[in-house]
Amino acid sequence: MNINVKRVNSILGGFIIMSKKRPFIEGLIVGLVVMFFINSVVSTVGRRVSGSREFGFEEKASTIIQIIERYYAGDFDMRDLEEGMFTGLVFGLGDRYSVYMSADVYSEFMERIRGGGGGVGMGARVQAHPDGIGLWIIEPFEGAPAYEAGIRGGDIVTHVDGIDISGFDQETAVEMIRGEEGTLVVLTVLRGYETFEVDIIRARFEIPSVTHRVMEDNIGYIFLRGFDRVTLVQFENALNELVAEGVEGLIIDVRNNPGGLLDVVANIADLILPEGIIVYTETRDGSREIFHSRGNYVNLPLVVLVNEHSASASEVLAGAVRDHERGTIVGNQTFGKGSVQRPFELSDNSAIKLTISRYYTPNGISIHGEGITPDYIVSLDERLMFRIQAISLEEDTQLQKAVEVLREKMLK
DSSP states (O other): OOOOOOOOBOOOOOOOOOOOOOOHHHHHHHHHHHHHHOEEEEEETEESSSSOOOHHHHHHHHHHHHHHHHHHHOOOOOOOHHHHHHHHHHTTTTTTTTTEEHHHHHHHHHHHHEEOOOOOOOEEEEEEEETEEEEEEEOOOSHHHHTTTTOOOOOEEEEETTOTTTOOOOOHHHHHOOTTTEEEEEEEEEEEEEEEEEEEEOOEEEEOOOOEEEGGEEEEEESSSSSSSHHHHHHHHHHHHHHHTTEEEEEOOOTTTOOOOOOHHHHHHTTTTTTTEEEEEOOTOOOOEEEEOOOOOOOEEEEEOTTOOOOOOOHHHHHHHTTTTEEEESSSOOOOOOOOOOOOOOTTTEEEEEEEEEEEOTTTTTTTTTTOSSSEEEEOOOOTTTTSSSOOTTTHHHHHHHHHHHHHHOOO
């Protein structure tokens, strides 16, 4: 295949669920076989197909295809095998954030990055639960199909269209849920000790990225769901509105925020940080890309709210605020994703999303695998964690602490 690689914007992870069931699940399994092992023992007679000699990738792949064509008992499509092999090739890196995307999946991925999409509309993360591994729902977006169908934060999706997803990685599970507008997807949901099925008709919708309000004591509050293309403009508008209303302090809430675009979070940080380094990235050969703030910023007392689901770009923002001593961090230890991904588009409109560098806070600290430790560690009941935008201040212990800290700052 003649491949023309086109570099696209840097990605700092995070995702929204809105995808269709991948048509090459069987091909994925075969692809992993192609990429990782062949014992040369096949068919009902168990005879060795080749000797123990080493042979090249192309010869090995060709041999496996010949075996499949001769002995496989079921039907198959060669295109599915190819897609599965490409998936397995990137999977072999052992990096959960580097993935192969088919043309359809890549198109939907880029649409989500631009701030829109079609599907069910909910943020989630693969996570263990008492009965195995599933998709923990962080937040169904109000007005989107998942929300209207009764999905709630804290629910766990265990099956998609009857298929157990416990053995799938995050990208695969997400892609199984996406689909064409107007089509049906059936999710098996675990809520507490109850398991039930939810029928959802996929649809198109706009993903809300930023919400804001004025709280008591003239405190401005901004909640960020992600760092997509639309987020910068929405954040700037929210900040300007709050300043125009005369707020005297600011809380930025990135709890449950899985990340997004590096340049977007850098531009948002520029609006609240003094002059200096926001973040820098470093490739394996030591090359660096440095993002600076210009110093023309809104200088209000500041608190940043984080939790264990604050990842990637959220950690860039929190780390920069901490290192500049610009504000106070409140909440729980963050997720710990300190790597940068970039999509590389191929000539057939498919793509690979590849980890290309690590990022570091202004003080040169990598949080990969570690996360950021808040100045004030405050826990929130897990039953409330997944619906923080729907609970009251009296229930939200983390927001209560943020308000308390900010009031003290405002009095100084």
